[in-house]
Amino acid sequence: MHQYARYFERFRQLAHTRPLQELLPAEQLEQFRADVVSENAGFQAGPKGELEIERDIRTKIDNFHLEIFARTQAETTKRWTYESEIKRPYFHVTELDNQQLANWRKYLDFEEAEGDYTRAIFLYERCLVTCAFYDEFWFRYARWMSSKERKEEEVRNIYQRASTLYVPISRPGIRLQYAYFEEMTGRVDVAGDIHQAILDRMPGHVETIISWANLERRHKGLDAAIEVYKAQIASAELDIYSKAAFVVEWASLLWKIQGSVDEARQVFQKNKQWYPESRHFWTKYVEFELAQPTNSASEPEHHERLKQIHSDMIKTSMRLDIKKEISNLYLVYLRERGSKETMKDFLQIDRELNGPVSVQPDYVKATESGKATENGTIPGVVDTASLLKGEVRYTTYFQQRKQPMTVDPQGLASFH
Numbered sequence: 001m002h003q004y005a006r007y008f009e010r011f012r013q014l015a016h017t018r019p020l021q022e023l024l025p026a027e028q029l030e031q032f033r034a035d036v037v038s039e040n041a042g043f044q045a046g047p048k049g050e051l052e053i054e055r056d057i058r059t060k061i062d063n064f065h066l067e068i069f070a071r072t073q074a075e076t077t078k079r080w081t082y083e084s085e086i087k088r089p090y091f092h093v094t095e096l097d098n099q100q101l102a103n104w105r106k107y108l109d110f111e112e113a114e115g116d117y118t119r120a121i122f123l124y125e126r127c128l129v130t131c132a133f134y135d136e137f138w139f140r141y142a143r144w145m146s147s148k149e150r151k152e153e154e155v156r157n158i159y160q161r162a163s164t165l166y167v168p169i170s171r172p173g174i175r176l177q178y179a180y181f182e183e184m185t186g187r188v189d190v191a192g193d194i195h196q197a198i199l200d201r202m203p204g205h206v207e208t209i210i211s212w213a214n215l216e217r218r219h220k221g222l223d224a225a226i227e228v229y230k231a232q233i234a235s236a237e238l239d240i241y242s243k244a245a246f247v248v249e250w251a252s253l254l255w256k257i258q259g260s261v262d263e264a265r266q267v268f269q270k271n272k273q274w275y276p277e278s279r280h281f282w283t284k285y286v287e288f289e290l291a292q293p294t295n296s297a298s299e300p301e302h303h304e305r306l307k308q309i310h311s312d313m314i315k316t317s318m319r320l321d322i323k324k325e326i327s328n329l330y331l332v333y334l335r336e337r338g339s340k341e342t343m344k345d346f347l348q349i350d351r352e353l354n355g356p357v358s359v360q361p362d363y364v365k366a367t368e369s370g371k372a373t374e375n376g377t378i379p380g381v382v383d384t385a386s387l388l389k390g391e392v393r394y395t396t397y398f399q400q401r402k403q404p405m406t407v408d409p410q411g412l413a414s415f416h
Contacts, residue, residue, distance in 0.1 A: 004076060008069050012062065020054065023061050032060045082107035091129050095412040104131060112144065120144070128166075133415045135174045138162035142177070152185060163194075171415070172198045176211050188219055204238040206245045213249065222257055226250055244278035247271045251288065261292060276316040279326070285309055286329045294337075303338065306330060307345065314352075315363050323364075324353050 015023055024032070036056045076083075085103040088096065104127050111123045124141045131137045142158045145151050159178035167174050179194040195212040198205060209232055217225035229250040233243045247267060255264035268285045275281040286309055294302045310330045314323055327349060334346040352361055 004072060005069075008065075008072075012065070015062070015065070016058070020057060020061070024064075029057075032057050032064075036060065079107075079110070082110065086130075088130055089126070091132055093133070095415060096131065096134075098411060098413045101131065101134065101136075101413050104137070108140065117148070132166040133168075134413070135162065135167045135171055138167060138174050139177065142181075146181075155181060156185075168415075169198060169201045172202070172205065172208055176208065179211070179215070183215065183218075188215070191215055204232070204235075204242045206242050209246065210249055217253070217257070222253060225253055229253075240275055241278055241280075244271075244275035244281040247275065248281060248284040252284075255288065264288065272312060277318055279318060279322050282309075282313045282316070282318075282326050283329070286313070286326060290329065290333055299337075299339070303342070306333060310349070320353070320364060327353055 020029055023029075033053070036053050040053070040056075082103055085099070087100060108120075108123060108127065111120045114120075124137075124144070127137055128141065138158065138161075142155050142162075145158060146155045148154075159174065159181055162174045163178050169175070175194055175198055179191040182188075182194065183191040192212070192215060195208055195215065198208045199212070202208065209228065213225040213228040216228055229246045232238060232246050233250075251264040251267040254260045254267060265288075268288065272281070272285065286306070289302070289306050289309060292302065307330075310327065313326055316323075331346060331349060334342045334349075338346070351359055352364055
């Protein structure tokens, strides 16, 4: 890009030796000739000869090219800060460093602000040669393109290229976004097929199944969504930790969509025995009860429910720090919404979880040491790998996605 000035000077030198027809399109050349003839029409010494006319035309052509060069120079200067930072303008399977990604983000910001549609597309395509494995830029390209009028096919093309060629299916966020786009355009069957294609390669993927269930809910009703969850919960191929997430979503649909708190509570109560090591299940169970409105008459019953949930949770095999985290939800409830008798429960739980070993009950000691108690307070011994699975917080792509860093950090930028 920085060679443009040298190339232009060589072009100017060569232009003096080339026929006029090679220097401009025919229509523009005719316009220049007409301008020269018109300018010389009132020349007192008589009309100019053909050589003089050609000389004047060449002068106009040279000035025309100089104007183009000046514009090119100005545009190049504005972009040179970004261009000079591009260290790898080609595709490679290895990761880019964070500074390179930050430069591409700034360059795209600049080109979008300039407002030239063609230039912006050209830069996006250049960027995706280098950053093809980074779904961040595919998302950005599709979102930018969708802001333009009548660009549905262009947006679809972006999603298809990202989904079928570049972004690995192990990162299904861009594919789910593609499914939402197809749903928006009325192609619900295609949206369903995209979900199915992801699940063919990643059976039991929680976010995809939840997305699929909600697709069914939007177009076929609540019962269809619940059937998706029931089928997954009944599947022998899925682990109990994924199933715990689906139970939570099932209860959430009954509560938030159908408005049936009692049915949602029954789902939690009937399934708590199957998911004793699921952080997600117990956290959502507590949050569900905390969210229920109460009054002075119903508060004692509400308190008893939460107390029982906490009692069941604290006796599971989850790590002590996870139990403390979930217990804090209950402790805040006792402190902010409890009656005058609840401080006794508050201080007892605080003592058992945060006190010295000598005052901790057996089930807390066993959790901290990682061994089950002899009297069976903790049901069975759970291996470390299973406990780690149970500690997973299930989030969506959009919850996980962070804003790009504004400071250029050192080191490579992970594709994930």
